[in-house]
Amino acid sequence: MLAAGWMAMPSGASAEVNTYTERVGPVTVGGYEVKQSVLPAPHAPVDGFVTNMEVDVVNADGTPVPIQRLMLHHIVFANTSRQDATCDSFLGFDERPNDLYSSERFYAAGEERAKMALPAGYGYKLNADDFWGTLYMFMNHRPTTDRAYIQYKYRVVSGADADGMKRVEPYWFDVENCRADPIYSVKGTKGKGSTDVESADFRLQKPGYIVGGGGHVHGGARELNLTQPDCGDREIGESLPTWGNPDHPFYNVKPVLHEPGPIAMSGFQTQAGIPVAAGERVRLNSQYDNSLPHTRVMGIMVVYVDHVNQANAPDPCEPLPGDRKKLLEPGTIPGRTGGPVPYKVPLTGLDENGEAVRIKKPPGKAKRLKSGGTIEVGDRFFDRPNVRVNRGGKVTWEFEGQELHNVTLANGPIGFASPNLDVEPDGEPRTFQRRFTRNGKYKIFCALHPVQMTERIVVEGKGKRKR
Numbered sequence: 437m438l439a440a441g442w443m444a445m446p447s448g449a450s451a452e453v454n455t456y457t458e459r460v461g462p463v464t465v466g467g468y469e470v471k472q473s474v475l476p477a478p479h480a481p482v483d484g485f486v487t488n489m490e491v492d493v494v495n496a497d498g499t500p501v502p503i504q505r506l507m508l509h510h511i512v513f514a515n516t517s518r519q520d521a522t523c524d525s526f527l528g529f530d531e532r533p534n535d536l537y538s539s540e541r542f543y544a545a546g547e548e549r550a551k552m553a554l555p556a557g558y559g560y561k562l563n564a565d566d567f568w569g570t571l572y573m574f575m576n577h578r579p580t581t582d583r584a585y586i587q588y589k590y591r592v593v594s595g596a597d598a599d600g601m602k603r604v605e606p607y608w609f610d611v612e613n614c615r616a617d618p619i620y621s622v623k624g625t626k627g628k629g630s631t632d633v634e635s636a637d638f639r640l641q642k643p644g645y646i647v648g649g650g651g652h653v654h655g656g657a658r659e660l661n662l663t664q665p666d667c668g669d670r671e672i673g674e675s676l677p678t679w680g681n682p683d684h685p686f687y688n689v690k691p692v693l694h695e696p697g698p699i700a701m702s703g704f705q706t707q708a709g710i711p712v713a714a715g716e717r718v719r720l721n722s723q724y725d726n727s728l729p730h731t732r733v734m735g736i737m738v739v740y741v742d743h744v745n746q747a748n749a750p751d752p753c754e755p756l757p758g759d760r761k762k763l764l765e766p767g768t769i770p771g772r773t774g775g776p777v778p779y780k781v782p783l784t785g786l787d788e789n790g791e792a793v794r795i796k797k798p799p800g801k802a803k804r805l806k807s808g809g810t811i812e813v814g815d816r817f818f819d820r821p822n823v824r825v826n827r828g829g830k831v832t833w834e835f836e837g838q839e840l841h842n843v844t845l846a847n848g849p850i851g852f853a854s855p856n857l858d859v860e861p862d863g864e865p866r867t868f869q870r871r872f873t874r875n876g877k878y879k880i881f882c883a884l885h886p887v888q889m890t891e892r893i894v895v896e897g898k899g900k901r902k903r
């Protein structure tokens with residue numbers, strides 16, 4: 437399946453500025469499945485600078501694939517010829533150390549189809565012999581196996597035109613950095629209008645100027661922003677979501693396999709650049725609504741830095757440039773602004789025809805599980821899909837499967853989710869534990885097999901309420 441077919445089609449007026457279109461795949465995704473994998477991503481064998489990039493999902497004939505069929509939930513492009521600027525080592529999608537991913541992440545997109553757009557005169561260095569790869573996640577919204585191609589376009593300035601170009605280095609800022617699946621969960625236990633903030637600090641390797649950036653969030657996000665804590669915590673960049681209107685496919689596709697994400701994220705650009713002195717901290721703040729649970733969310737911003745040598749380095753906290761431009765700002769494209777849309781992810785099961793239907797709980801009678809009890813996670817099943825637990829009780833999931841699975845809250849009193857786990861090579865199950873301190877109905881699924889693997893835990897009684 438690796439890079440079964442691709443093509444390069446240069447087009448454009450000048451011989452020195454070309455837009456190339458490549459295609460990888462087909463990617464095959466089973467019915468109602470969520471698939472994450474990696475593929476080599478070919479590029480034109482030229483030396484130059486990438487100034488723009490975008491990605492989409494297409495059929496063999498090049499027509500776009502609607503999300504009623506397949507949704508490209510997210511995709512990352514990395515250059516394996518260079519080391520990533522913010523990570524030395526990585527955890528793979530299975531949460532085990534995996535150096536396959538320690539290559540330079542330079543462009544990413546989610547459901548919102550973010551595009552790379554650098555200010556004029558700046559570019560991401562492409563060498564003819566660089567090796568690019570992609571890490572992608574697809575969701576199949578139909579009961580049958582489907583296939584599609586990942587198609588990406590990028591604009592390259594090369595030859596004599598490349599002489600005056602300034603090279604930018606990509607920095608991947610991520611509140612759950614250095615993981616192939618950098619997810620976390622928002623509890624959602626506070627009042628209306630409350631905000632959960634997760635932050636992470638980064639330092640550039642050399643002084644420089646940030647000339648552009650944009651972010652990725654999931655459903656429930658308020659915004660991402662970048663601040664300089666050593667400069668009075670001033671804001672230096674932000675990325676804001678625009679949400680779909682109620683009739684947007686994100687809210688109407690069946691089945692709902694996750695909380696719908698934004699339809700666009702704003703970005704920023706500046707020719708003059710945002711000054712960052714050597715050793716200065718840059719902080720990413722990922723802000724989500726905290727009145728409802730939001731599980732498996734992300735807070736990521738990719739920024740592009742024009743590094744300068746120490747002689748030309750900006751002073752600490754040098755004034756911000758006056759030419760900061762916002763791209764795709766909320767309100768400039770059709771959609772909802774003014775904060776995230778309240779949304780409850782339902783449980784989905786299969787009817788007798790194998791079609792997805794909403795369910796209240798998995799079939800079968802509820803069994804009582806004592807505190808300290810275990811639930812086995814096998815390949816495509818939870819061995820106890822309906823349980824009752826006393827408040828304060830602890831539940832352990834034992835992952836016995838050969839495939840990866842996870843435990844993810846769809847809806848219920850408190851948001852939580854496990855990493856993707858399977859059995860250890862020596863046969864020992866990996867485990868995930870949780871103590872239930874709030875009464876209520878916890879509707880749970882495996883986010884990789886959401887219609888096949890569902891579970892309901894009813895927490896009741898007057899046991900310990902420690903949080």
Ligand SMILES: [Cu+2]
Pocket residue numbers: 816840841842882883884885889
């Ligand atoms: Cu699963």
